[in-house]
Structure formats: structure tokens, C-alpha cells
Amino acid sequence: MTIYFYKVNEPYGCFSNFSPHGVFLQDKHWQTVEHYYQAQKFVGTAEATTIIPVIYAVKTPEEAAALGRDCTRQVRPDWEQVKIPVMREAVLQKFLTHKDIQAILLSTGDTILVENSPTDYYWGCGVNKTGQNHLGKILMSIRQQIRSVYTAENCC
Numbered sequence: 001m002t003i004y005f006y007k008v009n010e011p012y013g014c015f016s017n018f019s020p021h022g023v024f025l026q027d028k029h030w031q032t033v034e035h036y037y038q039a040q041k042f043v044g045t046a047e048a049t050t051i052i053p054v055i056y057a058v059k060t061p062e063e064a065a066a067l068g069r070d071c072t073r074q075v076r077p078d079w080e081q082v083k084i085p086v087m088r089e090a091v092l093q094k095f096l097t098h099k100d101i102q103a104i105l106l107s108t109g110d111t112i113l114v115e116n117s118p119t120d121y122y123w124g125c126g127v128n129k130t131g132q133n134h135l136g137k138i139l140m141s142i143r144q145q146i147r148s149v150y151t152a153e154n155c156c
């Protein structure tokens with residue numbers, strides 16, 4: 001079985017990085033995982049001190065994503081190497097912080113999770129479902145990580 005998710009207001013919308021679940025990372029409370037993820041693109045760059053506070057403060061994850069995807073700005077040179085660990089850390093923090101959605105994640109058992117983005121073949125599966133689905137893979141790996149902590153705690 002496979003669970004497809006994408007839009008926040010659709011089934012399993014809490015798995016989207018745009019869901020309204022804040023994360024506390026790097027001494028700050030970020031409104032969504034998307035705000036944090038997009039801001040990390042500019043850490044250490046010449047524009048960091050101007051763009052990161054703007055991304056931090058915008059009201060919606062859509063605005064944060066638009067700022068982070070603006071090709072006129074240069075992202076940090078190591079972004080391709082760090083973006084998966086950056087995303088994983090933020091998504092893990094989200095599901096450790098918010099126990100209600102942690103329960104939803106655990107309730108999916110071993111079902112395959114796929115971000116059903118029609119346009120994103122990296123984080124999602126893309127319109128023809130052949131994409132790499134890195135967000136779904138991160139969610140499944142975090143589900144396993146949280147489950148093994150519970151198993152260890154309840155053991156012996």
C-alpha cells in the first residue's frame with residue numbers, strides 16, 4: 001500500500017513541509033519546516049544577514065519557498081551536499097515536537113509514503129510518479145527511528 005500526500009488540507013497533509021507545525025532549531029522557532037529549509041540555503045552566503053530574517057518572518061510557507069527558490073540569489077556552495085541532512089533534521093524535529101502528528105506517522109505502519117508533487121521529482125514523485133521521493137524516504141526513515149526508540153524503551 002502507498003499513502004500519497006501533498007497539500008496541507010488533504011489527507012495526511014501533516015506530512016507536508018508546509019503544514020503549520022513549528023520547529024525549534026538553531027535557537028529559533030521556525031513557523032514551518034519549509035521556512036527553516038528555505039532559509040538554510042543561504043547560511044554563510046553574502047546575503048545571509050538580509051535574506052534569512054526575511055524568510056524567517058514571512059507569514060506563509062509559500063512565501064518562504066518563493067524566496068528560497070528565487071534564482072537571482074546564490075545559494076550556499078555546499079547546498080547539494082547538505083540539503084538532505086538539513087531536511088531530515090527539520091522533519092525529525094517536527095515529528096518529535098508534535099505528538100499528535102507523530103501518532104499519525106506511526107499509525108501508517110510500513111506503508112510507503114510518497115510526496116505526490118506534480119512538479120517536484122526530487123523531494124516528491126512528480127507527475128508520472130517516477131521521481132526520487134526524498135521527502136517520503138525521510139519520513140519513512142524517521143518513522144522507523146521513532147519506532148525503534150519506543151521499542152527500546154519498552155524492552156526488558
Ligand SMILES: Nc1c(N[C@@H]2O[C@H](COP(=O)(O)O)[C@@H](O)[C@H]2O)[nH]c(=O)[nH]c1=O
Nearest residue numbers: 006007016017018034068069117123135
Ligand atoms: N508541499 C509542497 C511543496 N513541496 C515542498 O517544496 C520543497 C522543495 O523546495 P525546493 O528544494 O526549493 O524546490 C520541499 O519542502 C517539498 O517537500 N511545494 C509546493 O510548492 N507546494 C506544496 O504544497
